[in-house]
Amino acid sequence: MFVPGGSMANIYGMHSARGAKLGTGVKKAGMIAAAQGRELVGFCSADSHYSYAKGASLMGLGSDNMVPIPVDHSPAGRGGMRLDLLEAAIQHAVAQGKVPFMVGATVGTTVYGGFDDVRGLREVCDRHQLWLHADGAWGGAVVFGAAGGKARSLSDGLGLADSVSWNPHKMMGAPLQCSVFLTRMVGEAGLRDINGCGASYCFQVDKNFPEEDMGDMTLLCSRRADSFKLWLLWRAVGDKGMADRVDTAVSLSQRFSEMIRDRAWLDTKGVKGRFVLWRDQDPFFSNICFYYLPPSMSDVEDGLAIWGLPSDDAIAKRVSRVAPFIKDGLQRKGTGGMMGFCGAHNHFRLVFASPIGLTHLDLESLVLAIDLVGATYQESPAIN
Numbered sequence: 001m002f003v004p005g006g007s008m009a010n011i012y013g014m015h016s017a018r019g020a021k022l023g024t025g026v027k028k029a030g031m032i033a034a035a036q037g038r039e040l041v042g043f044c045s046a047d048s049h050y051s052y053a054k055g056a057s058l059m060g061l062g063s064d065n066m067v068p069i070p071v072d073h074s075p076a077g078r079g080g081m082r083l084d085l086l087e088a089a090i091q092h093a094v095a096q097g098k099v100p101f102m103v104g105a106t107v108g109t110t111v112y113g114g115f116d117d118v119r120g121l122r123e124v125c126d127r128h129q130l131w132l133h134a135d136g137a138w139g140g141a142v143v144f145g146a147a148g149g150k151a152r153s154l155s156d157g158l159g160l161a162d163s164v165s166w167n168p169h170k171m172m173g174a175p176l177q178c179s180v181f182l183t184r185m186v187g188e189a190g191l192r193d194i195n196g197c198g199a200s201y202c203f204q205v206d207k208n209f210p211e212e213d214m215g216d217m218t219l220l221c222s223r224r225a226d227s228f229k230l231w232l233l234w235r236a237v238g239d240k241g242m243a244d245r246v247d248t249a250v251s252l253s254q255r256f257s258e259m260i261r262d263r264a265w266l267d268t269k270g271v272k273g274r275f276v277l278w279r280d281q282d283p284f285f286s287n288i289c290f291y292y293l294p295p296s297m298s299d300v301e302d303g304l305a306i307w308g309l310p311s312d313d314a315i316a317k318r319v320s321r322v323a324p325f326i327k328d329g330l331q332r333k334g335t336g337g338m339m340g341f342c343g344a345h346n347h348f349r350l351v352f353a354s355p356i357g358l359t360h361l362d363l364e365s366l367v368l369a370i371d372l373v374g375a376t377y378q379e380s381p382a383i384n
């Protein structure tokens with residue numbers, strides 16, 4: 001189903017999970033009656049998109065009942081949630097008398113491009129009879145990556161989820177808004193049962209082909225034909241074009257990571273500051289997170305350069321001021337676009353959401369533009 005945005009697709013996943021756990025009678029009876037006064041609780045990674053928390057609030061669970069599970073940011077963990085901690089959180093919720101109903105996985109986290117181990121999550125969900133939704137709004141595009149490539153390998157297990165969100169308007173470049181909610185839910189507890197209201201003044205059963213009218217399967221009434229955007233795009237670029245977009249994004253991010261690691265190359269370009277990859281590691285996907293240290297802050301180099309993370313809060317505070325300064329400078333000069341910075345402490349987050357036509361020269365220009373602004377950064381003694 002095409003839905004208005006990835007957030008909405010995640011909410012559809014949560015709503016389906018609620019119906020699967022409590023039965024479609026919950027629509028009329030409400031949650032207190034259907035769950036016999038117990039609280040429903042779901043789980044998602046600590047790096048997941050905030051729409052899971054919004055969904056929990058909207059559905060009356062309370063956002064505290066969408067429990068964030070810490071993630072493993074090591075290369076082996078790929079930024080996915082820790083299965084052992086998930087298991088412990090489920091058991092804790094049961095011991096508290098709550099009713100676990102779903103796990104919200106993420107396939108391509110917004111900031112770090114992390115991937116949950118969907119196969120491992122499927123096992124946990126089967127053990128506890130939980131719905132498994134995978135938020136692939138950003139990273140779901142990996143299914144289009146060429147067979148055997150890095151992108152495609154990240155899609156492992158995705159087909160095991162009960163439902164999936166995917167935003168062709170992100171990496172595939174479809175015009176906004178184009179979002180898909182996919183589910184294997186059919187038959188009795190199908191989308192019509194979960195979401196429908198049977199309003200006969202809209203969804204007449206005595207018209208031709210009433211079963212093809214998807215209106216009552218959705219939570220909305222009027223909708224645009226968003227499917228047309230994906231259809232047209234796919235027809236225009238073909239499977240190869242779809243694969244190229246994803247594989248190019250992944251290889252550009254790898255290239256950028258190599259560039260900023262390469263001090264000898266940076267020196268030949270006259271780069272004055274220091275670029276440090278977040279956690280000193282290559283990107284999981286197409287998101288690259290990194291710090292920039294201006295020459296005036298060479299004293300903090302050690303902690304950051306060794307671990308790719310600030311060694312203490314004071315350094316984190318100082319480092320956090322650099323990225324917003326540079327972003328502001330790039331915007332004022334008109335030489336840089338939106339380059340997010342985020343996290344508990346700020347760093348740059350670069351994503352290749354529209355990679356076709358970008359070359360290594362563009363990456364080089366970005367490095368130089370950051371350095372041009374960043375090299376002028378001076379700390380203000382008053383706020384340190």
Ligand SMILES: Cc1ncc(COP(=O)(O)O)c(C=O)c1O
Nearest residue numbers: 005006007049109110135137138
């Ligand atoms: C991982 C992830 N999920 C969901 C969303 C929400 O998508 P939308 O903006 O279409 O609601 C985003 C948006 O950035 C995202 O990165």
